[in-house]
Amino acid sequence: MTATTADEPRELQERRVAPRGRALPHPDRKGRSPIFDAPTRTGLVFRYLILTIVLLVSIGPMLWELSTALKSKTEDVFTQSIHLLPRHPTLDNFGQVQRTIPVWHFAVNSLTVAFVNVAGNVVGATLAGYVLARLKFKGRKLLLGVFVSTLILPAEVTIISKFQFITNLGLGDTLLGVCLPDMIAMTNVLLMRNAFLALPKEVEEAAIIDGANAVQRLRFIGIPAVKGVLSVISIFAFIGAWDDFLWPLLVLQTPDKLTLTVGLSYLDGQWSHDPRVIAAGTMIALIPILALFLGLQRYFFRGVAEGAIKG
Incomplete structure (x- = not known):
């Protein structure tokens, strides 16, 4: 029965x-589909097939760049017959990058810009998000609408005004001028707002009854509950600052102040054009991003659920 x-x-x-x-x-x-949604053999095969395709599309270019960076001078990288595994692997291409450009000096400049942007976004987006989510004041909805409206404009539309603003402040050709426009991103503010809105009101009301002010509620109730979203903001801010090419190219003129993405463009110049060396430089630029993601991955997926889905 x-x-x-x-x-x-x-x-x-x-x-x-x-x-x-x-x-x-x-x-x-x-x-819902009884075939693909159910835990049947057909459904599982379909799921793993989709995941395999997404995996190949995502990491395929990175694996090809790594393969090119490890190939020796005797291997033809322009051949029509594709060989993913190098026949004569070598690390000389990475040494050639260091001999061609001051790659570690450029990397330090990029790390400086990235850490300043991460700190600015973590602090600024946390404060702004908490204010928009938990504090009541006149004009809060209007201010939120202004924040959302800034997301409509593409970055290329405001780049001239940002350049004029930085120049008028006397921050042209400085790393601070590179950091300043993106120190607080509106997307991160909205992520923090959604994360703080997901907090139970009863907990905050109990803290108010106990005499906690706004700063204490943010420190002891808000921030411990949104650590996952903070890791998401840190990763996004770091990647955005580390990979940015156009803005540092416009602001910086002194070669010693160039960031890594701009400095790597010197690998493809009049006197240097080797796809193996260019691929090696690309892999060097990828190492900090992978290290950051591996260190924060356990908070990343939890943070996406807290900030991007709830609210």
């Missing part, structure tokens, strides 16, 4: 499988 649907717990109902191995459709799952 089998129990009826009404007498079964919800978890058991979701796991019910027909005798022939095909999952029975759940009565609440209207409009």
Whole structure:
């Protein structure tokens, strides 16, 4: 005898499988595919096939760049027959990058810009997000609308005004001039606002009854609950500052102050044009991003759920 649907717990109902191995459709799952959504063999094959395609599209170019960076001078990288694995792997291309440009000096400049942007976004977006989510004042909705409206304009539209603003402040050809426009991104402010809106109101009301002010509520209640979103903001701010090419190219003129992305362009010049060396420089620029993501990955996915889905 089998129990009826009404007498079964919800978890058991979701796991019910027909005798022939095909999952029975759940009565609440209207409009969902009984083949691809159910834990059947066809559904699992379809899921893994999609994941494999996405994986190849995502990491395929990176693997090809790594393969090119490890190929020796005797291997033809322009051949029509593709060989992903180098026949004569070598690390000489990475040494050639260092001999061609001061790559580590450029990397220090990029790290300086990236860390300043991360600190500015973490502090500024946290404060602004908490104010928009938890504090009541006149004009809050209008201010939120202004923040959202800034996301409509592409960055290329405001780049001339930003350049004039930085120049008038006397920050042209400085790393601070590179950092200043992106120290607080509106996207990060909205992420923090959604994260703070997800906090239970009862907890904050209890803190107010105990006499906690806004700063204390932010420090002891708000920030511990949104650590995942802070890691997301840190990763996005770091990647945005590290990979930026156009803005540092416009602001910086002195070669010693160039960031790594701008400095790597010297690898493809009049006196140097080797795709192996260019690929090696690209892999060097990728190392800090991978290290940061690996260090914060356990907070990253939790932060996406807190800030981007809830609210």
